[in-house]
Amino acid sequence: MAVCIAVIAKENYPxxxxxxxxxxxxxxxxxxxxxxxxxxxxxxAMGKALVDQxxxxxxxxxxxxxxxxxxxxxxxxxxFVMVVDSSNTALRDNEIRSMFRKLHNSYTDVMCNxxxxxxxxIQSSGSVSxxxxxxxxxxxxxxxxx
Amino acid sequence: xxxxxxxxAEQKYYSDLFSYCDIxxxxxxxxxxxxxxxxxxxxxxxxVVLQIMELCGATRLGYFGRSQFYIALKLVAVAQSGFPLRxxxxxxxxxxxxxxxVASKNEQESRHAASYSSDSExxxxxxxxxxxxxxxxxxxxxxVSHDTVQARTSADAQEPASPVVSPQQSPPTSPHTWRKHxxxxxxxxxxRPLAGPGPFWSPFGEAQSxxxxxxxxxxxxxxxxxxxxxxxxxxRTVASATTAIEIRRQSSSYDxxxxxxxxxRQYYVNQFKTIQPDLNGFIPGSAAKxxxxxxxxxxxxxxxxxxxxxxxxxxxxxLDEFCAAFHLVVARKNGYDLPEKLxxxxxxxxxxxxxxxxxxxxxxxxxYSGSPAEAPPSKSPSMPSLNQTWPELNQSSExxxxxxxxxxxxQTLTQFDSNIAPADPDTAIVHPVPIRxxxxxxxxxxxxxxxxxxxxxxPTSPLLVKPSDLSEENKINSSVKFASGNTVADGYxxxxxxxxxxxxxxxxxxxxxxHSGTSPDNTxxxxxxxxxxxxxxxxxxxxxxxxxTVTTGQQQAGVVAHPxxxxxxxxxxxxxxxxxxxxxxxxxxxxxxxxxxxxxPEQPNFADFSQFEVFxxxxxxxxxxxxxxxxxxxxxxEKASDPANSLRVAKADSKTEEKTAASAxxxxxxxxxxxxxxxxxxxxxxxxxxxxxxxxxxHTQKTGVLAAVLASQPSIPRSVGKDxxxxxxxxxxxxxxxxxxxxxxSELQQQLKDVLEERISLEVQLEQLRPFSxx
Numbered sequence: 001m002a003v004c005i006a007v008i009a010k011e012n013y014p015x016x017x018x019x020x021x022x023x024x025x026x027x028x029x030x031x032x033x034x035x036x037x038x039x040x041x042x043x044x045a046m047g048k049a050l051v052d053q054x055x056x057x058x059x060x061x062x063x064x065x066x067x068x069x070x071x072x073x074x075x076x077x078x079x080f081v082m083v084v085d086s087s088n089t090a091l092r093d094n095e096i097r098s099m100f101r102k103l104h105n106s107y108t109d110v111m112c113n114x115x116x117x118x119x120x121x122i123q124s125s126g127s128v129s130x131x132x133x134x135x136x137x138x139x140x141x142x143x144x145x146x
Numbered sequence: 147x148x149x150x151x152x153x154x155a156e157q158k159y160y161s162d163l164f165s166y167c168d169i170x171x172x173x174x175x176x177x178x179x180x181x182x183x184x185x186x187x188x189x190x191x192x193x194v195v196l197q198i199m200e201l202c203g204a205t206r207l208g209y210f211g212r213s214q215f216y217i218a219l220k221l222v223a224v225a226q227s228g229f230p231l232r233x234x235x236x237x238x239x240x241x242x243x244x245x246x247x248v249a250s251k252n253e254q255e256s257r258h259a260a261s262y263s264s265d266s267e268x269x270x271x272x273x274x275x276x277x278x279x280x281x282x283x284x285x286x287x288x289x290v291s292h293d294t295v296q297a298r299t300s301a302d303a304q305e306p307a308s309p310v311v312s313p314q315q316s317p318p319t320s321p322h323t324w325r326k327h328x329x330x331x332x333x334x335x336x337x338r339p340l341a342g343p344g345p346f347w348s349p350f351g352e353a354q355s356x357x358x359x360x361x362x363x364x365x366x367x368x369x370x371x372x373x374x375x376x377x378x379x380x381x382r383t384v385a386s387a388t389t390a391i392e393i394r395r396q397s398s399s400y401d402x403x404x405x406x407x408x409x410x411r412q413y414y415v416n417q418f419k420t421i422q423p424d425l426n427g428f429i430p431g432s433a434a435k436x437x438x439x440x441x442x443x444x445x446x447x448x449x450x451x452x453x454x455x456x457x458x459x460x461x462x463x464x465l466d467e468f469c470a471a472f473h474l475v476v477a478r479k480n481g482y483d484l485p486e487k488l489x490x491x492x493x494x495x496x497x498x499x500x501x502x503x504x505x506x507x508x509x510x511x512x513x514y515s516g517s518p519a520e521a522p523p524s525k526s527p528s529m530p531s532l533n534q535t536w537p538e539l540n541q542s543s544e545x546x547x548x549x550x551x552x553x554x555x556x557q558t559l560t561q562f563d564s565n566i567a568p569a570d571p572d573t574a575i576v577h578p579v580p581i582r583x584x585x586x587x588x589x590x591x592x593x594x595x596x597x598x599x600x601x602x603x604x605p606t607s608p609l610l611v612k613p614s615d616l617s618e619e620n621k622i623n624s625s626v627k628f629a630s631g632n633t634v635a636d637g638y639x640x641x642x643x644x645x646x647x648x649x650x651x652x653x654x655x656x657x658x659x660x661h662s663g664t665s666p667d668n669t670x671x672x673x674x675x676x677x678x679x680x681x682x683x684x685x686x687x688x689x690x691x692x693x694x695t696v697t698t699g700q701q702q703a704g705v706v707a708h709p710x711x712x713x714x715x716x717x718x719x720x721x722x723x724x725x726x727x728x729x730x731x732x733x734x735x736x737x738x739x740x741x742x743x744x745x746x747p748e749q750p751n752f753a754d755f756s757q758f759e760v761f762x763x764x765x766x767x768x769x770x771x772x773x774x775x776x777x778x779x780x781x782x783x784e785k786a787s788d789p790a791n792s793l794r795v796a797k798a799d800s801k802t803e804e805k806t807a808a809s810a811x812x813x814x815x816x817x818x819x820x821x822x823x824x825x826x827x828x829x830x831x832x833x834x835x836x837x838x839x840x841x842x843x844x845h846t847q848k849t850g851v852l853a854a855v856l857a858s859q860p861s862i863p864r865s866v867g868k869d870x871x872x873x874x875x876x877x878x879x880x881x882x883x884x885x886x887x888x889x890x891x892s893e894l895q896q897q898l899k900d901v902l903e904e905r906i907s908l909e910v911q912l913e914q915l916r917p918f919s920x921x
Contacts, residue, residue, distance in 0.1 A: 112461040114431030115449035132486075133453060 002099065003067065004028035004083035005138050007107060009119060010076060012036055016122040016131070018138055019083075032081045035061045035069045039079050042071065056104075057097050072100040080104070099141055106137045156223075159244050160216045167215065188222045198222060405491045406473050414469040428462035434471070441475050447484060451475060454488045466493075 004019035006029075019028040038061040058071035063086065072080040080103050082096065110116055110131050122131045167184060185195045198221040223244060224230075406414070415425065421437060422429045429437075431452075438448050455471035456463060463471060470492035478484055 109453075109459050112431070112456065112459055113449050113452050114435040114461065115445050115452055132450065 001084075002082045002141050003085050004032065004081075005103070005141065006032040006081045007103070007122060008032070008036065008079040008081060010078060012079075015078070015120075016134070016138075018142065020142055028083055031064070031067065031069060031083055035071060035081050036079070038062055038069075039071045039073060039081070043073060043077075057100055059093070070096050070100070072104070074104060074107075078107070080107075102137060102141070106134045110134050156220070156244060160219045163219060164212055164215050185218070185222065188226065190222065190225050194225050198225065406469060410473065410476075411469060414472045415465065417472065418465055418468050425465055428460075428464055429468055431461045431463075434463050434468070438471065438475055441479060443475060443478055447478060448475075450484055451478070454484070455492070457488070457493065 004017070004025075006017040007015045009015050014032070017029060017032065019025045039058060042058050042061070056072055056074060058073060061069045061071045061081070063069070066086055068084050068086050070082045070084060072082075074080075080100055082099065082103075084096070107122075110122055110133075111118060116122075116131075122134055163184065185198070188195070190198075198218050201217070201221055417437075418425065418429065421433050434452070435448075438451070439445075441448075443451075451471050451474045455467045455474060457467055457470075458464075470488065473492055474484060
């Protein structure tokens with residue numbers, strides 16, 4: 001279960017970021033921001049001509065003592081960053097991959113909505129939300145905090 | 147009993163109620179069920195009710211005469227207003243609001259109450275309102291009286307007490323007819339605002355009458371009115387304000403609130419045609435966006451509607467989806483809250499979608515919270531209103547197509563990681579195999595091996611492409627990747643253990659399996675079933691078994707010990723190679739020991755083997771399939787081959803392919819014809835004969851020669867028993883081969899040391915250049 005999930009646009013501004021509310025959320029925002037550097041490095045390291053071959057799942061970006069940060073980038077340079085609690089040792093790489101896959105699918109669903117302008121924040125407001133399904137999916141992936 | 151003075155409204159109300167309760171029209175109401183229900187509907191405590199009944203004298207009489215009934219009603223009003231129940235209060239309490247009766251069973255009563263109240267509320271707006279226009283075919287007795295009452299009361303200046311509104315609000319408990327009661331206050335208050343949608347709404351009340359629609363909000367046509375299941379008077383609102391009753395009527399017109407009537411559907415279809423003439427086609431998202439934006443709903447709501455209605459998530463609306471979206475917009479316009487999930491009746495009918503539909507899971511809902519990727523278009527179990535089959539069938543097929551497209555796309559999206567090797571390794575693994583971002587050396591080797599093997603076996607094109615990339619990547623990331631890919635490499639090595647691959651194909655498949663399933667587990671996949679393919683002498687896989695079986699008593703004995711240490715390398719394309727290199731490899735090239743026969747044999751002893759070139763050339767074609775035994779003679783031939791090639795091959799084993807260039811010159815200096823192999827392709831073309839072939843024909847020749855020579859060897863022992871001369875000749879040959887191999891061995895060892903040194907230096911450089919190591 002992730003502790004924080006963020007969707008970052010191509011221009012490196014956040015489209016969606018959500019953390020478990022128990023912690024100081026700013027810390028997660030900061031971690032996500034710093035992980036962007038790693039993401040960029042990984043993208044560039046993959047090679048200029050290898051965009052097709054580049055795998056979307058970036059893997060563990062960097063670990064801290066409490067958390068591990070995983071990254072995923074789409075072909076349109078939209079990045080998904082997930083912060084996972086390090087104590088959650090049962091979380092395997094494949095599970096992270098599947099979580100990213102679900103994220104990606106939900107994101108494409110949001111994009112398919114013609115009323116969503118690419119580049120807008122994926123936000124829910126009031127009773128109706130542009131991204132209700134997206135929110136629900138993210139909620140299901142976040143740590144269930146009582 | 148004192149006289150009861152009733153106001154006009156009360157008079158009418160009471161008489162109406164009396165007539166309602168007076169089932170038998172006997173002018174006196176027995177304490178029957180209706181009366182009791184009425185009193186129950188008054189929401190008064192039982193004792194109060196009893197008190198009322200006592201006061202009015204019904205208990206005395208045993209029945210409710212008209213006066214008693216009126217008194218009782220008045221007392222109910224008194225009680226509801228909070229005044230103490232006394233007979234005197236009947237007349238003393240001024241401006242008593244009408245008794246409120248929760249419409250438990252009798253809609254009419256509450257309707258009456260509501261109508262009265264609404265009428266009293268909306269006096270101004272109703273001044274011109276006439277009893278509902280004709281067309282009330284289904285009008286019940288109550289509604290008739292209601293209408294008349296309405297007519298009567300419309301002129302009354304009633305006390306628009308707010309409590310009167312409550313009947314409108316209380317009915318939410320009642321069945322669907324009162325579903326919209328939350329709107330009644332709004333209906334009363336916002337009638338002006340509703341004037342816009344009013345005309346739009348009005349046709350809704352005409353479903354049963356079948357009267358044509360009025361005006362729509364944005365299209366100029368009103369959608370066919372929703373179906374009214376109960377005895378709603380079909381009201382054709384006169385342009386302006388819709389009465390609360392009408393609103394109520396119309397609101398309850400959704401009997402299943404989301405059912406689309408035929409007229410509505412026809413209207414939607416017409417609208418669809420204006421955008422997309424082909425009824426089986428799609429409305430693209432942008433066009434739909436414009437269209438629905440005209441409805442002036444907030445964007446968020448529109449996007450929510452879209453989320454609900456775009457069933458297959460393809461960014462376009464089919465006819466069914468469009469109708470559902472339109473219906474939702476209409477509903478929203480009229481104040482209905484949007485559902486969380488698509489109502490059952492609005493789900494597009496997808497007839498053909500058997501396989502992917504999770505019909506059981508979501509009987510009537512779109513699984514938005516579920517897996518959006520799959521988006522199973524569950525078949526709507528009940529679509530009574532969508533009776534047209536023609537659009538459905540076509541749409542279903544189209545929806546199915548779109549869905550399949552989407553599903554395929556989503557699957558390609560989602561499954562790029564889940565390429566679990568099929569149980570049957572013979573099936574070509576054509577789905578995209580995830581490329582390790584950090585290909586390790588072993589990984590790359592496997593890729594090469596696979597690639598080479600795939601040349602003969604599986605058309606795994608992605609694999610074919612990968613090695614080149616990997617070769618390039620390796621340069622940059624080799625050290626890091628190696629570290630990171632260790633786990634995988636272990637998996638690879640374990641799974642691709644040389645010993646477990648008796649055949650080339652098997653090894654390929656094994657590697658493929660491990661490659662595809664590398665991420666999750668490092669368990670070695672079961673040895674693949676042997677493939678009925680001819681072994682390729684130069685193919686990547688090394689037929690170890692064959693090598694071992696033949697190696698008895700030969701130099702290849704050393705080879706036996708070697709393979710376990712050798713990581714899953716693409717088997718040397720040249721059969722002779724392995725045998726030769728085994729001894730060399732056993733020296734210590736762990737993962738990199740280039741088992742490729744070609745490579746190591748390509749030692750700097752070029753000058754010695756030029757003579758073998760001819761021989762090699764002659765035998766190339768014949769012996770290419772042989773392995774192992776061809777080593778000795780072929781080795782020299784191979785040695786004579788391009789040093790670069792040899793180095794390249796050697797390098798392919800090692801992580802540091804860059805050294806190829808470095809060592810190439812060194813080899814060149816030894817006097818062989820340098821073949822300037824680019825390190826990258828070198829790394830990539832592991833040792834497969836196929837790769838090297840285009841680069842160095844010479845090399846191939848040499849390898850062929852080696853193979854040929856080695857092939858000739860096995861025959862020798864066999865003939866031992868036959869001919870002494872043959873034995874001696876063979877002994878001589880073996881000795882020559884021995885010397886050659888020994889020399890080769892020494893040279894290779896020297897080369898190995900050089901390569902290792904270079905590798906270490908490169909690693910150091912890499913570390914310096916890449917301080918940020920990925921953990």
